[in-house]
Amino acid sequence: xxxxxxxxxxxxxxxxxxxxxxxxxxxxxxxxxxxxxxxxxxxxxxxxxxxxxxxxxxxxxxxxxxxxxxxxxxxxxxxxxxxxxxxxxxxxxxxxxxxxxxxxxxxxxxxxxx
Amino acid sequence: xxxxxxxxxxxxxxxxxxxxxxxxxxxxxxxxxxxxxxxxxxxxxxxxxxxxxxxxxxxxxxxxxxxxxxxxxxxxxxxxxxxxxxxxxxxxxxxxxxxxxxxxxxxxxxxxx
Numbered sequence: 180x181x182x183x184x185x186x187x188x189x190x191x192x193x194x195x196x197x198x199x200x201x202x203x204x205x206x207x208x209x210x211x212x213x214x215x216x217x218x219x220x221x222x223x224x225x226x227x228x229x230x231x232x233x234x235x236x237x238x239x240x241x242x243x244x245x246x247x248x249x250x251x252x253x254x255x256x257x258x259x260x261x262x263x264x265x266x267x268x269x270x271x272x273x274x275x276x277x278x279x280x281x282x283x284x285x286x287x288x289x290x291x292x293x
Numbered sequence: 294x295x296x297x298x299x300x301x302x303x304x305x306x307x308x309x310x311x312x313x314x315x316x317x318x319x320x321x322x323x324x325x326x327x328x329x330x331x332x333x334x335x336x337x338x339x340x341x342x343x344x345x346x347x348x349x350x351x352x353x354x355x356x357x358x359x360x361x362x363x364x365x366x367x368x369x370x371x372x373x374x375x376x377x378x379x380x381x382x383x384x385x386x387x388x389x390x391x392x393x394x395x396x397x398x399x400x401x402x403x404x405x406x
Binding site: 183210219220221222223224227235270272274280281282283284285286287289 | 327329335336338342382394398399
């Protein structure tokens with residue numbers, strides 16, 4: 180069974196530029212999560228989708244971050260414009276059903292904003 | 294607001310010694326608790342999932358206990374090996390959400406040969 184796929188793996192941009200990350204969850208997983216992990220901290224949930232609907236985006240900085248999951252499968256997370264403090268690893272995860280079981284994580288995208 | 298703490302932040306042990314990793318949380322109203330492993334430059338791998346009604350879970354050399362009343366979980370790794378070197382994170386599933394996890398900052402473990 181293929182795992183959660185993410186791309187790109189690494190990205191370096193200057194502040195005020197825009198960037199997009201892509202995630203393809205495990206086949207059949209209805210729930211998809213985007214997390215931000217700053218160095219030395221645990222992951223923080225940015226947004227959670229159930230199929231193609233948003234369940235929780237309470238910690239998403241909506242003035243600069245956006246995410247979509249149009250067909251209930253893969254998802255894109257965008258930052259525009261980026262700030263220095265957005266430097267982090269962005270992790271995508273997926274789970275079955277209502278999301279109350281184990282979450283399976285992708286390898287992440289390491290973003291550096293200079 | 295649920296807060297999850299992992300102490301110590303880093304731990305070094307000689308090969309063969311048992312590892313004991315601690316996780317504490319402030320609100321006992323949790324749905325479940327998960328332990329993850331994170332290797333440098335990689336994502337998280339789920340190790341054990343304990344439902345709120347359970348007291349412990351075991352998988353091979355790993356055993357995790359859960360005491361909701363005291364807000365604590367402990368991950369035991371028996372007979373540690375250099376391959377166990379990684380960062381271990383615990384995360385609690387919140388009851389008022391659809392599987393939302395609140396993570397601790399992790400314990401970085403080094404097992405020396």
